[in-house]
Amino acid sequence: MRERFRALDPRLLWVLLALIALGTLTLYSAGRNTPQAGIWLKQTLWNLLGSILMLMLATTDPRRIFRYSFASYLLGLVALAAVLVVGKKIGGATRWFIIAGQTFQPSELMKWVTLLYVSHRLGSRNADTVGRLELFGAVGLVVFPMLLIQRQPDLGMALSFLPILLIIPLMKGLRTSWVVALLLFIGVGGFGAWKFVLKPYQKQRVMIFLDPSADLQGKGYQVNQSRIAIGSGGLIGKGFTSGSQTQLNFLPVKTTDFAFSVWAEERGFLGVLLALGLFGLLLSRILDAARAAHTNAEAYFCAGAAGIFALHLLVNVGMVAGALPNKGMVLPFFSAGGSSTLSFFLALGVIMGILHRSRVK
């Protein structure tokens, strides 16, 4: 058993434990005096379950994991298709399965499964000779589940697949023209999405981002209240469980999307520095794992994982500060939620396994 714990990378582990501690405190404060008072406890259970899964993956040879990536990917596609048919509809979106009374969101896990499979495919090719067809194929593997997810609809989740494409610049032979083509693809795709794919409420969110004062009582109201919470926190914050915006319920959805605002209000700029520093260390360590990886696939997975974590960080922390559009993207270890929490732990489990193997061999 001791041997098993050795598999956990200490530097990654400490950062992770620190972030979990911050997140748990935040949820305790956010849930206080609301019907969600026990949410921090529930999240702790998810964290414990996630840690066990992480430990299991960390002690598993990454090559065995990659071997199951194709089957997992197919299973994931089936799940995404199934959720559209039999999923539970909450607030106009069909994203969840109900399993044993708990909601489960397959798209959370699918993001990592897709990363795993794309890393595996590209990693098994010779990086110097990888063909265009192969790259287009990889893009297709990423875009296809995105389209299924957008059917739910869930734009934020769909967009969180994009960092997987960061693997591509790691290939040799990628010319500037390819980068241009990729940007063109994103540009045209974005325009097409705006024209044909986006739902009115999604367009509205973008519009509110462009002019936040236009709709203070609607979606813009949430961000406005969040900015007030953050800004009023000042340098040292209002103190634990003493944020007026949080405790008087001015701050909306404070246990999920806006959990970071709670932290920022009550712990101030110093608290924000601490949290962001920890996230920086987390990302750094994951990129270290990419450099230390023994195979291309492992390196690609770590790089993609860093990208996904970074996107969540950027979009969520930026969004609650009003610097980015209001797009429902959770902040790892802060936002409450079972599916996302387990997925983050699983990904870290794989990364720890990679780090472990790089150390022992």
Next chain:
Amino acid sequence: MDPRNRPLLRRRLGAFKVMTWSLVALLVIIYAWLQLVRHSEFKQLAMQQAVKVRPIPAPRGLVLDRNGNRLVDNRRALHLVVQREDLPTKPEVVTALAEALELDPPALARKIQSYRLAGKGRPLVLKENLDEAGIALAERVRARFPFLSVEVAPRRVYLGDELAGHVLGYVGEVDELMMKAKPDLYRLGETIGKEGFEASGNDKLKGTDGQKRILVDQLGTEVANFGQNDAITGRSLFLTLDAGLQKVAQDAMGEEAGAVVVLDLRDGGVLAMYSSPSYDPNLFLNRLSQDMVDRYLANNVTRPMVNRAIQGIYAPGSTFKLLVALAALEKGVVTPQTVIYCAGKKNFYGRDFRCDKPTGHGGLSMVQAIAQSCDVYFYELASRMDIDDIYATAEKYGLTERTGIDLPQEKRTRIPSRAWKRKTYPKDPKWYGGETISVGIGQGAVGVTPLGLARFYALLATRGKLITPHLFYGFRSDQTNSVEPAPVPSTKDTPLDPNAWSVLDEGLHEVVQSGTASTNPFVREIAKQTPFSGKTGTAQVATFVDKAHYARQAKKLKDHALFAGYAPREHPQIAFVVVVENAGFGSTSAAPVAAKLVKYWCLDRLSNPLPPPRGKMVDPFAPQQTEAPE
């Protein structure tokens, strides 16, 4: 190939790391901007929406009668309100809100607009005095419109219902007209007295609103109180009214229209003032409830909103003969002993003026003429004087002015004169002698308010003291918690000639003992126990061909019956006037009402006082004040 031997991969991963830390740095800059640079601005915003200054409405003072019976009380009421800073702006929200509360959308929109423009102050009341169903509705509506809140505020309750509606008046929200007239005096949403003593005593009754600084959550619910200036309750006032006597007046009038006034001869305090039909002030507290419109405004034939005691102008009829007699004695055109012959009618200026008794009274002295209410006698007196002589006497004793009672919108008694005719009828300014003859029996141009007439009879009772009728009796002192008497308004003494007075007094006594009022058995019975004095009057509303014609006429064309006098005859305490509209002759309808007043005041009051209105009503919300009368 081992990725560790791929320089490009390693270079690009290195670049990723730089990008990662750049991303973190970018976020740090964003947060530094919000939390350090713009901190005070956001702190201000957070304060603004969480810390509110709310007015605490002050209860008005209570109103009690002279014996300490509560006439007006306060209780707690719940109102559905919108605080000024939470007023909705979007037209569709206002419309939806109006529909949810069954209000008129344009009216609500106007109201919201005026409250928004007015700035800080009392919240806008959407539904007042919520009952259980109202509270349930308010909770349902609040779920949809979280900016609404339920406010606890004191509310008036008029314990006697219609007992003294006109005297007490009612309170209401200050309206826009008043706001425009005196913008620095009234504030939007403030409750002020609108009618009656609530209006005239408003400055004394109204309290001073308090203020509290509170912490509210997103729903506007009070979470914590940072401290407050308590509201100061208005002064509790005592009225000169005697609730028991007032009740007698109300019961005696019954369904008949008219007015009753009883004055305290010592100082002019109004012991009873009842205008019939009365109204229930409680119904006016709600902003124009349909019930109120139906009962009082739409049904305006009987004009219940008019306080007939001070706003009704009646021909005084025979009750005016006392002034004519006084003028004639002072002018010296007759002596008390002068006998004038009544043949049932007499010709003046080429026209026959008829007496009420067609067969004639025969020869009459002044006392007999008053007792029998002979018209020919007073035609003759009038014919020997000029109208300005009658006016001069009225003016000398101060009867041509308003009485100055502390109630709003008192009308003035009209005693005609040549100057009055010129001013009022510029096209026909000449005063005709025949007009004086009519005034001689209280018809024609002369018109009095019941209160004005009562003041004249008070003057007769006190041998020349002109009292100022008033309602303000005293107030509860904040220092000693005892009743402090209000200053008594000035009286003017113009002593009557003792000989003249004794003739008039004798005449009024005879009216009840053997004259026109003695035909009523109830009046006779009371007069036997407590001799009192008074004069019947019948004021013509229309002219009739004969008695059969009169009997056929509609009720509203029948004569008004009056009775004015004082009691008891020796050492009188009260003066009274009773007017019963369209009732026929004064002796049959007005005199018995007066007799009931006399019976209560002189006989029943001390031995068997009536219970206060509504008995001892226990109000669970009543403030902890138990005023004991002196």
